[in-house]
Amino acid sequence: xxxxxxxxxxxxxxxxxxxxxxxxxxxxxxxxxxxxxxxxxxxxxxxxxxxxxxxxxxxxxxxxxxxxxxxxxxxxxxxxxxxxxxxxxxxxxxxxxxxxxxxxxxxxxxxxxx
Amino acid sequence: xxxxxxxxxxxxxxxxxxxxxxxxxxxxxxxxxxxxxxxxxxxxxxxxxxxxxxxxxxxxxxxxxxxxxxxxxxxxxxxxxxxxxxxxxxxxxxxxxxxxxxxxxxxxxx
Numbered sequence: 723x724x725x726x727x728x729x730x731x732x733x734x735x736x737x738x739x740x741x742x743x744x745x746x747x748x749x750x751x752x753x754x755x756x757x758x759x760x761x762x763x764x765x766x767x768x769x770x771x772x773x774x775x776x777x778x779x780x781x782x783x784x785x786x787x788x789x790x791x792x793x794x795x796x797x798x799x800x801x802x803x804x805x806x807x808x809x810x811x812x813x814x815x816x817x818x819x820x821x822x823x824x825x826x827x828x829x830x831x832x833x834x835x836x
Numbered sequence: 837x838x839x840x841x842x843x844x845x846x847x848x849x850x851x852x853x854x855x856x857x858x859x860x861x862x863x864x865x866x867x868x869x870x871x872x873x874x875x876x877x878x879x880x881x882x883x884x885x886x887x888x889x890x891x892x893x894x895x896x897x898x899x900x901x902x903x904x905x906x907x908x909x910x911x912x913x914x915x916x917x918x919x920x921x922x923x924x925x926x927x928x929x930x931x932x933x934x935x936x937x938x939x940x941x942x943x944x945x946x
Contacts, residue, residue, distance in 0.1 A: 824882025
């Protein structure tokens with residue numbers, strides 16, 4: 723079983739569209755995250771969420787919104803897609819902040835906006 | 837801003853030990869050193885972490901200097917599958933999010 727799974731793996735869409743990326747973890751972790759990796763390979767935190775608190779990186783446009791239907795899922799919704807949103811998006815999860823066993827990452831979703 | 841300095845790239849011969857250095861001269865007493873790696877096109881993978889003692893697990897060893905201003909990740913017998921970008925990260929235990937720097941691109945060659 724995949725610990726952190728993301729769907730779809732690839733997503734090609736036109737500018738202006740609205741899209742979602744799904745993430746599920748079966749590790750029983752209490753916190754989930756979204757990271758963005760741009761063309762220069764820099765990994766940047768976008769959101770972290772547990773059932774108590776959503777922390778948003780201040781640089782993330784409000785077109786991006788995380789939605790968590792339950793502890794095991796954290797989906798990423800993106801409105802009015804722009805060319806600059808093209809990147810690989812990684813979902814991750816951790817228990818107690820990842821102190822003992824680190825974060826577990828998914829395999830990524832490559833988003834291409836045309 | 838990243839609190840660590842790592843070489844941009846390194847090469848290692850297959851079967852030899854890979855020693856990846858990391859400088860964290862401004863580390864605080866309550867900050868841990870974490871190592872992750874990212875193999876091409878995959879998500880980052882946790883390797884090991886430590887506070888002040890040396891640590892070893894099935895993947896690697898972590899050597900932290902006595903003054904804690906630098907550390908070295910050791911892959912004892914590097915294989916081609918260890919070719920990846922290795923990230924050294926400092927953070928206060930479980931507080932705050934994991935912030936990635938530029939990392940070291942390790943190329944293991946036959």
